[in-house]
Amino acid sequence: MYEIKIISEFNAAHRLRGYRGECEKLHGHNWRVEAVGKTDKLTKNGLALDFRAFKRALADVLKNLDHAFLNDVKPFNRANPSSENIAKYIFDGLKKKPAIRDKLTLKKVSVWETSTSCATYRE
């Protein structure tokens, strides 16, 4: 089995609902996103999936979040824009991209809110 990982970032503001503490106030993060896919098949060039194609698919999902106030972006106008929910949102969006669906099994998406705090979603 082969595993490939890409890393990207986006910048956005959010405010946690129903939370007592600093995070209920409007604030921003530079979120770091790691996506991991796996496959047991390589192309004849020896690739699982071209990293560029993987990154393009992730960038396409992240463009909805980048430089946004997440509480205004669906589904975070209802669901809390927590790192956990953001990781699942990115996972679900990325999994549907044809470039991913055809070549990889998406294994997990991790979202780093700070350099020491990370949430991961996997199915």
Ligand SMILES: [Zn+2]
């Ligand atoms: Zn926050």
